[in-house]
Amino acid sequence: MPTDHGLLDTHSPVLPASLTADLIERLTRRVAADADATRVTTDAPYTGAPLADLPVSTPTAVEDAFARARTAQRAWAATPLRERARILLRFHDLVLARQDEALDLMQAESGKTRRDAFLEVTDIAITSRYYARGAEKLLKPKRRRGAIPVLTHTTELRHPKGVVTVISPWNYPLSMAAGDAIPALMAGNAVVQKPDTQTALTALWALDLMHEAGLPADVWQMVVGRGSSIGGALIDNADYMMFTGSTASGRRIASDAGARLIGASLELGGKNAMIVLDDADIDKAADGAVAACFPSAGQLCVSIERLYVAESIRDRFVAAFVARTEKLKLGASYDYSVDVGSLTNPSQLATVTAHVEDAAAKGATVLAGGNARPDLGPLFYEPTILTGVTPDMTVYEHETFGPVVSIYSYRDVDDAILRANATPYGLNASVWSRNGARGRAVAARVHAGTVNVNEAFAAAWGSIDAPMGGMGDSGLGRRHGADGILKYTEPQTVAHQRIQGFTPPARVSPETWAAMFTGALKLLKAARVR
Incomplete structure (x- = not known):
């Protein structure tokens, strides 16, 4: 095992040359963990040989990550949507340009074929482009029909939730990690993510590229560890939960999120x-x-x-x-x-x-x-x-x-x-x-x-x-489409009442006012006003 905690068995003939000790060391440094953290070793599915060792985050390290994320999120939410979009489009280009590195990582960590790994690259490119180009329309303030025509000016606003927890699985380590973080970030949230330890390097690679694309520090952070150890800290500090995994785990997360009155989107099992x-x-x-x-x-x-x-x-x-x-x-x-x-x-x-x-x-x-x-x-x-x-x-x-x-x-x-x-x-x-x-x-x-x-x-x-998601025991909530980004926002209605409100003028009796209002309602129906 190398002393730099990087890639293990770097001379193994089954590992591609791109997976150098320097690359792995750079990625592992992006884990939010204590300097003296204990470490966990992952193995390559193709051979069973040790692949990498990663620092393990403690609950305290998770809480520290959320504290930094909250500070960073305020500035990120104030960043214009077009600048956020430019970062995602640069990320899109970097993913495509450096895809061989991503493919090698995904194969080394998951054991999947290159053609299956390539589908993840295309998925993330499509997702980045879609939300970069479409978020402004989805998130911009929208005029809504007011309570009283002409007199009520009503606007729907969309605010970021705050800090989103994303828990992503090992089977699609790029799609499920970056794919759920992208719309959350585009909506103005910060993200604290726990990828599965087995495929954490791929998720960390996406984080590394997003920083290269211009994402500010601490807006997207990653922690590594078992759910039994840090799951509580991830839920207790989150403003929203995004989870992909088993139905049994999804039920526990839904219960915990419900107890805190925060939202959750869960993609779970299937047959x-x-x-x-x-x-x-x-x-x-x-x-x-x-x-x-x-x-x-x-x-x-x-x-x-x-x-x-x-x-x-x-x-x-x-x-x-x-x-x-x-x-x-x-x-x-x-x-x-x-x-x-x-x-x-x-x-x-x-x-x-x-x-x-x-x-x-x-x-x-x-x-x-x-x-x-x-x-x-x-x-x-x-x-x-x-x-x-x-x-x-x-x-x-x-x-x-x-x-x-x-x-x-x-x-x-x-x-x-x-x-x-x-x-x-x-x-x-x-x-x-x-x-x-x-x-x-x-x-x-x-x-x-x-x-x-x-x-x-x-x-x-x-x-x-x-929208994409499950019914029944396959989960709740949706990713993709408008649902995939709006779930990471809090809708707010701002209604400005002008000239006359719902109480009668000073010289109009309540009975007369009620009759006038009744007549107005009938007139609106006859005019086919919604």
Whole structure:
């Protein structure tokens, strides 16, 4: 272990040259922690070798970060929107220009493929541009209809919440870290963020680039540590909570936020369904199923884990899907030659293995995959397709969060929708049909925050002008679109009453005034005034 606390095992042949000890040391210095903080080591999923060690933030360090953030936020909120936008647009350019560094970091920390990592780069570029160009319109003062036409001048203002806590997960370390901070910052807030320790370097890289783009010191800060240690300080000092993670953790955060009467936006678990209608193009649907089930080794909140296929085309679809799955290249590579990468941590491997073994032991059929691949690395697992899954099997209703999908057949569309909706979750879904209108009609009946027609998840996720989030146990609140930035603001109504108010003039009796007001209300209705 190097004494500078930087990158570990820098001579490992599987690590790209960009991941130098100097880079890692620079990033780790951005963690808000005490000078003598204890440290935690992360491992590279591809190999299991030590990757980096990071300072661990204490509750006191978190509180200090919030104190600095509050001071910085006052000046940041006073910064003109156009200057904030210029910083985000410079950040956009830096992310694209330095994407190879980001891709290397994401792969080293998460084990995902380069093509999956690249989607995060594009996502952050799109998000930065969208809010930089659109925030002024969304946040500017808006005239609202007054209580009394002409006499009441009413304006809606939008103020930043203050300091936002963002808790981001390991599976999409750039998208979930920077993607939620960007609109919060654009709205004039400061952010104190806890990225998952496993992928903290990627989040710290985004922070480093944002400072290079011109973000003032202390407006965006990051802490590292376990939720059991610093979670209380993150909630107790926040003016708003943004969390992406498990449903169980989301419930606790919602409860704690509710006790403090602060808002929270939560993107939680899912057991997402794909419906293949009887008129679907089988080849395109099979390609879509591969794209829906196995990106980032299935460690994607919006990936598909349940496939419902019309009985009339089931055999042909299954054959096409299995053939494509068996051709996927599984492995570790810092280029675009690999289709499916590694799982990120041992607990995910344990969950995936347990779900598949339980299903097989209870009678399910493994059509493809079904095996860990230690010959490729410690956390690799084959893309797996199951049939014959029954309600007594764990994989039937519990989120696997790995490269595992179960196929079911259905009789008619009503049956497919009923079964797709038979879950407490409601995050994402996919519908496949040659008839776009029919596909959209079915999509509208699916209980999910986003539904894609003839696409897996990228169409809805990439439509950044539209809200994205979950129903039911998949969370509350939305990211993207107007909702994605307005949730970080406090609306304020300023109503200026002119000439005459709601009390009668001095020489008008209350009875006469009430009659006059009644007549005015009737006249307004007759004139079709809202």
